[in-house]
Amino acid sequence: MLQRTTRLTLVEQIALQMEGLIESGKWEIGMRIPAEPELMAELNVSRNTLREAIRALTHAGLLKTKQGNGTYVCSSSVLGVVLQKRILRSETQQTLEVRHALEREGALLAAQRRTSDEARALLLVLERCEGAVERGDIDGYVTEDIRLHQSVIAASHNDILIELYGHIAETLRDLISSLTRREVGAVYLEVHRQLVEAIVRQDADRAVAAVHHYIAESKAAISGSEREGHEPA
Incomplete structure (x- = not known):
């Protein structure tokens, strides 16, 4: 009743x-x-x-x-608080899987829907990422890396996806910072350049492939670190 x-x-x-x-x-x-x-x-x-x-x-x-x-x-939003707390309680591999799902779809839609202004903005953020690495500014790189992925998601023009990713982006900062200190280098930067250039060319398949690539690299880096951590001293 x-x-x-x-x-x-x-x-x-x-x-x-x-x-x-x-x-x-x-x-x-x-x-x-x-x-x-x-x-x-x-x-x-x-x-x-x-x-x-x-x-x-x-x-x-x-x-x-x-x-x-x-x-x-x-x-x-209250939803953001709930998501952030849930991510903080989650295993790193699970968090990467969620990030993979959101960023893969974001990259696909961004390649299909990005505007000319968004394409130029992505290239500028990418340049700032590369500049931070050249200077050895890891914290600056992490900030620009998060901004790059948020820009990709914004170019998807899917309001729900943008809101969801916005809620978890800052929560991912520690994870991205940790991964960056292990991974950042020419190969990792090249994958991000491939992602941006694929979106600029509106090549959805290559954009998705780039996401698969850097997430796989991140998972491998975490697995390697965990194996090292369990090795006897």
Whole structure:
């Protein structure tokens, strides 16, 4: 039997309004939200109600309060928080398999749908990746590598895929950083160049093949590291 729905409390209503500001992008990740007096006036609520709403969103993982420095947005949606926590609990091989699935489809669609502007942007990010490696700037390379893969996904023009990948991209930073310190070199960079050039040429088969290649290299690097870690001293 269907049950009668309950009305939302004022705290829940305020929390939903604030969540909407986050999900819409008006409050971006990393942004410090307005101070309490400003929010109280804008939302027409008491300090206690506002604080309860902020506490609820903090518990959900959307906001983070820094003592003496305000409250900041740390995720764009509750779904993002759930995905990030799940990835952090997962084995590296499983995480790579999910990354493989998303990036393979993203590369295929990007090759079919990319615009001229997106093609130029991909080439520019690739150049920054290569420049970071030449300088020996591993942290800079990791940042540009994540940006490159996000740009590929963005060129897929699939909003759901873009949102899913956006939620997990930063969570993958530690994994990518770890792999980069083992793998980065001429061969690895060449595979990324093959990926970008295939998308620019709108060659979907070669774009997918490039993803298969660098994911296989990543899996091999992890397996090798695990074998070394289990060898007797």
